[in-house]
Structures are given as C-alpha cells and as structure tokens.
Amino acid sequence: MIDKPLIEIVDLHKYFGELEVLKGINETIKEKEVVTIIGPSGCGKSTLLRCMNQLEIPTAGKVIFEGTNILDKSVDPTIHRRKMGMVFQHFNVFPHLSVLENITLAPVLNKVMTKEAAEQKALELLEKVGLQDKVNEYPRKLSGGQKQRLAIVRAMAMDPKVLLFDEPTSSLDPEMVKGVLEVIKSLAITGMTTVIVTHEMGFAREVSDRVWFMYEGVIAEQGTPDEVFNHTKHPRAIEFLSQIL
Amino acid sequence: MIDNIIRILDKYWMVFLVGLWYTIWIALVAVILGTVLGTLIAIVRMSKNKVSKSIALVYIEVIRGTPILLQFYLFWLGLPYIFPNISDLTSVLIALCINSSAYVAECVRAGIQAVDSGQREAALSLGLTERNIMLKVILPQAIKNILPALGNEFIVMIKETSIASIFFVGELMTAFKTVQSNAFLALEPLIIVGFIYLVITLTLSHGMKVVERRLNAND
Numbered sequence: 340m341i342d343k344p345l346i347e348i349v350d351l352h353k354y355f356g357e358l359e360v361l362k363g364i365n366e367t368i369k370e371k372e373v374v375t376i377i378g379p380s381g382c383g384k385s386t387l388l389r390c391m392n393q394l395e396i397p398t399a400g401k402v403i404f405e406g407t408n409i410l411d412k413s414v415d416p417t418i419h420r421r422k423m424g425m426v427f428q429h430f431n432v433f434p435h436l437s438v439l440e441n442i443t444l445a446p447v448l449n450k451v452m453t454k455e456a457a458e459q460k461a462l463e464l465l466e467k468v469g470l471q472d473k474v475n476e477y478p479r480k481l482s483g484g485q486k487q488r489l490a491i492v493r494a495m496a497m498d499p500k501v502l503l504f505d506e507p508t509s510s511l512d513p514e515m516v517k518g519v520l521e522v523i524k525s526l527a528i529t530g531m532t533t534v535i536v537t538h539e540m541g542f543a544r545e546v547s548d549r550v551w552f553m554y555e556g557v558i559a560e561q562g563t564p565d566e567v568f569n570h571t572k573h574p575r576a577i578e579f580l581s582q583i584l
Numbered sequence: 585m586i587d588n589i590i591r592i593l594d595k596y597w598m599v600f601l602v603g604l605w606y607t608i609w610i611a612l613v614a615v616i617l618g619t620v621l622g623t624l625i626a627i628v629r630m631s632k633n634k635v636s637k638s639i640a641l642v643y644i645e646v647i648r649g650t651p652i653l654l655q656f657y658l659f660w661l662g663l664p665y666i667f668p669n670i671s672d673l674t675s676v677l678i679a680l681c682i683n684s685s686a687y688v689a690e691c692v693r694a695g696i697q698a699v700d701s702g703q704r705e706a707a708l709s710l711g712l713t714e715r716n717i718m719l720k721v722i723l724p725q726a727i728k729n730i731l732p733a734l735g736n737e738f739i740v741m742i743k744e745t746s747i748a749s750i751f752f753v754g755e756l757m758t759a760f761k762t763v764q765s766n767a768f769l770a771l772e773p774l775i776i777v778g779f780i781y782l783v784i785t786l787t788l789s790h791g792m793k794v795v796e797r798r799l800n801a802n803d
Binding site for chain 2: 427432434493503
C-alpha cells in the first residue's frame with residue numbers, strides 16, 4: 340500500500356437547515372485504499388460521501404483532494420469531479436442514450452478523449468462487466484443489475500482517481516446483488532481507490548482495507564474490518580452489528 | 585343560406601386560402617420564436633441568481649396577467665417609436681412571440697423539473713459543465729414532457745391570431761372581414777371561417793395524440 344493521501348477530510352460539518360448531519364469529520368483516504376462506510380440509516384454516511392464530490396456543499400470544513408481544498412471558492416468543482424467517479428443507489432443512467440453513448444458522453448464532452456478512443460475504451464470496459472452484447476441497447480431494456488454495471492462503467496470511462504459508491508446494491512433485486520458486488524470487488528483488487536457506503540456487511544468485511552462506522556454525524560469507530568467487526572468496544576457499533584449480522 | 589355559402593366559397597375561396605396560410609404561418613412563427621425565447625426565460629427563471637430570476641418571474645407574470653389584446657395595442661403603438669417603419673404585421677408577430685414565450689417558459693420549466701434529479705447529479709458527478717448538463721442530459725429528456733404542451737400552445741396561438749385581425753394582418757378573421765365587405769353577407773363567411781378553424785384545431789389535437797402515444801411507446 341502506498342501511503343500517499345488522496346482525499347483528506349478536515350473538520351467537515353454539514354447542516355440541513357437546523358439539523359446538523361455531519362458533526363466534524365476528520366479522516367484521510369489513501370491512494371488505492373478501499374474504505375467502507377457503514378452505520379444506521381440517517382447517520383450521515385451518504386451525506387459524507389456526497390460532500391466528497393460536492394453534490395452536497397458542506398457548511399464548514401475542508402475536502403482536500405490531491406492537495407487542493409476543493410471547497411475553496413476559487414476552485415471549480417467540475418474539474419475535480421472528473422477525477423471522482425460516482426455510482427448511485429438508483430443507477431441514474433441516462434435513459435435517452437444508448438449503453439455506448441451513456442459511457443462516451445462525459446469523456447467526449449469533457450474533451451479528455453476523442454470519440455473513437457472513448458468508444459474503444461467503452462467496449463473494453465463493457466466486456467469486463469459482461470455487457471458487451473448490450474452496446475447499442477437503451478437502458479430500458481436492461482435489468483437493474485445491468486444498469487448498475489453500466490453506471491460503474493460510465494464512471495470508469497473518465498479514468499477517475501477514486502470511485503464513490505452510494506449504496507450501489509440497495510435498490511437491486513437480491514439475485515442481482517452478487518454480480519454488481521463482483522464488479523466492484525474486481526475494481527478494488529486492481530488498486531482503484533474506492534469509498535463505498537453499503538449495508539452489505541459480508542462484502543465490507545471481505546474487500547475493505549478500512550471500515551468507518553458512522554453514528555449520528557460522526558465516525559464513531561474506524562479500523563480494519565477485523566477491528567471493527569470483531570473487536571469493537573463502541574457500544575453503538577456493537578448494537579448495530581448485532582442487529583445486522 | 586347554404587346557397588350563399590356555396591356561392592361565397594366559389595367566388596372567394598382564394599381569400600380564405602390566403603387567410604388560412606397567414607393564420608398558420610403567423611401562429612407557427614410565434615410559437616417557434618416563443619419556444620426559443622421561452623426556453624431561455626425558463627432557464628433564467630430557474631437560475632440561482634436572484635436578480636435575473638426575479639426579472640424572469642416578473643416578465644412571465646406581467647404577460648400572463650394582462651390580456652393579449654392589450655399587448656397587441658401596446659406593441660402596435662409602442663414599437664413605431666423605436667422602429668418608425670415597422671409594419672403592423674411585424675408588431676403583431678412580435679407581440680405574439682412575446683406572449684407565447686411567457687406561456688412556453690412555464691411549460692419548459694415544468695418539463696425540466698419533472699426530470700429526475702438523479703440525472704442532474706449523475707451528470708454533475710461526471711464533471712459535465714452546467715451547459716452540457718442542460719443541453720445533453722436534461723433538455724433531451726424534458727422534451728418528452730414539453731412537446732404536448734407546445735402542441736397545445738400552437739392550437740391556442742392559431743385561435744389568438746384572430747384577435748390580430750383588428751390590425752388587418754391578413755389571417756382568417758381578416759379574410760372574413762374582407763369577404764363580408766365585398767359580398768355584403770356576414771354570417772355565411774363567418775361560418776366558413778369558423779369551420780376552417782375547427783378543422784385545423786381538431787386535426788392538430790388528433791395529431792398531437794398520435795405523437796404523444798409514439799413518445800410514450802419509447803419508454
């Protein structure tokens with residue numbers, strides 16, 4: 340493991356109106372690290388993830404990505420979002436575009452690749468996730484699992500430095516979950532820096548370098564999967580894990 | 585009566601045909617330009633800038649809150665101060681475009697807001713610029729919501745062009761007036777013109793239903 344920090348989160352706070360959802364988060368994600376965020380509903384896991392690429396604007400604090408505080412007013416978040424892929428619970432694939440167009444849209448519009456190069460890359464990625472025969476289909480013809488794999492490929496097409504997964508399997512039918520988790524795992528193994536908000540504890544235990552347990556807007560416990568799942572002393576974490584495992 | 589209608593049609597069919605042509609192209613130009621302008625206004629209306637947002641809101645409310653006849657007079661009386669040689673037809677066209685743009689702006693806004701917010705988030709997360717998000721992700725999906733409303737707007741415009749006949753701009757109601765004063769008959773040409781309006785509006789609304797079905801079949 341290389342110890343170079345990729346994302347540093349410094350004293351991050353987020354309010355929704357009066358409600359304080361994040362109450363001072365301090366953490367570092369290193370390059371090639373796989374971090375899983377777990378915790379009960381409403382604890383702020385998704386909000387924390389969405390603050391990393393500024394889909395939510397934090398109320399206070401810093402998110403330092405590759406040495407730049409991307410919350411700085413003078414920094415254009417668009418540039419940094421290109422290096423941070425995101426995969427959503429509800430897939431959010433573009434229904435008006437074919438599978439291929441879904442993938443090539445961003446690299447071509449953002450001028451990081453020619454159309455030909457983007458299509459070449461898209462075909463390679465589709466093959467890796469087993470969607471090569473769906474190239475010209477429209478998303479309405481895909482199953483949930485296929486849509487989510489498409490969404491992962493779409494994020495990968497921008498060659499991101501980190502992938503953020505926001506409950507990627509929560510709206511999938513049970514039989515679809517495994518295929519999607521396998522794709523995520525294959526990326527994690529190849530050294531993609533990955534942050535995953537998930538309720539799949541078995542998966543978290545298997546792929547994570549570190550697990551963050553969040554409770555009421557703070558990271559209440561963090562460590563290796565073994566430390567968090569087997570040796571936690573935090574009463575809320577014990578309670579949460581006993582309910583879910 | 586029937587005899588008179590047949591006689592008038594025989595003698596003045598060309599006048600009605602020209603009137604029909606004017607009605608259709610005036611309404612079409614008004615809706616097309618109104619759509620372009622209305623889309624821009626809708627985007628401004630949804631922007632974060634409070635000043636431009638309020639200007640767009642006032643624009644929409646003023647136009648939707650005053651009668652179109654008043655707007656015709658306003659442009660017909662006001663525009664010659666700026667463009668001394670402007671024709672009545674151009675003044676009327678501009679008034680119709682502006683009127684249409686306010687209604688279209690609200691259709692467009694509703695159509696855009698009906699697009700799932702996850703689409704915008706996905707586009708943001710890919711690092712697309714606001715402009716590309718709107719042009720390549722949101723608008724193509726919003727069109728499906730907007731198109732039926734635009735069809736309606738076109739039908740409304742076809743009917744509203746009739747009010748512009750007070751300035752003799754050559755559309756169907758002007759044709760009625762022309763025929764009336766030449767043939768010394770009023771009710772007969774009015775019935776003819778009314779029938780023509782009905783045929784266009786019914787045809788259009790039927791056509792719209794077909795298009796809508798096609799759009800939904802693609803889901």
